[in-house]
Amino acid sequence: MFGFGDKNKVYKVTISNTGETFEVNGKINLLQAAKNAGIEWPCDCKVGSCGTCRAILKEGKVKELSDFAYTLDGDMLDKGYILACQSSLKSDIVVEVDKDQKGVKDLQKAG
Ligand code: FES
Numbered sequence: 001m002f003g004f005g006d007k008n009k010v011y012k013v014t015i016s017n018t019g020e021t022f023e024v025n026g027k028i029n030l031l032q033a034a035k036n037a038g039i040e041w042p043c044d045c046k047v048g049s050c051g052t053c054r055a056i057l058k059e060g061k062v063k064e065l066s067d068f069a070y071t072l073d074g075d076m077l078d079k080g081y082i083l084a085c086q087s088s089l090k091s092d093i094v095v096e097v098d099k100d101q102k103g104v105k106d107l108q109k110a111g
Contacts, residue, residue, distance in 0.1 A: 011089040015039070016097045018070055024089050030055075031066060031084035041097060046085045052101070053084040060093030 004026070009026040013033070022037035024030060031053050034041040044050040048066045055078045065086045072081050 001054045012062075012092040013089070013091075014094045015055075015097050016094050018099070022072040026089065028088070029085055030062065030082075030087040030089065030095075035085065040099070041084060042099060042101060043085060046082055048086040051083065054081045055084055055097045056080045057092040058096060061090040062087040062093065063090055 011026065012021060013024055013030065014021045020039055022039055024033035028036075031041060031043055031046065035043075041054045044052040046053075048068075049071055051071045054072060054076070057078045062082055064082075065088060066083075068081070068083050068086065069077060071083060084095075084097075097105060
């Protein structure tokens, strides 16, 4: 059986740019799971408004807990960015975390 209501499912996350891996219990969001696993994952607001926790989703599927488009612009959405604090997992995933926050600086420069 798979599909809805499988709250105890555990998914695996691989961070492609650091090689770190951790597991996410289906109930909690990606950012919280990373923190629980002791992963250094940039974050600030934890409510989906700052964009600091963003990561590029390279493989797999997440569920948007709130609309990423409020915080991420169209270019970022096109590149596959997700907000970790607003994502729960629907499969194992591979992500690239914006650890050095270069994307933010570039973005701010670009205005
Ligand atoms: S920590 Fe602010 S958007 Fe996720």
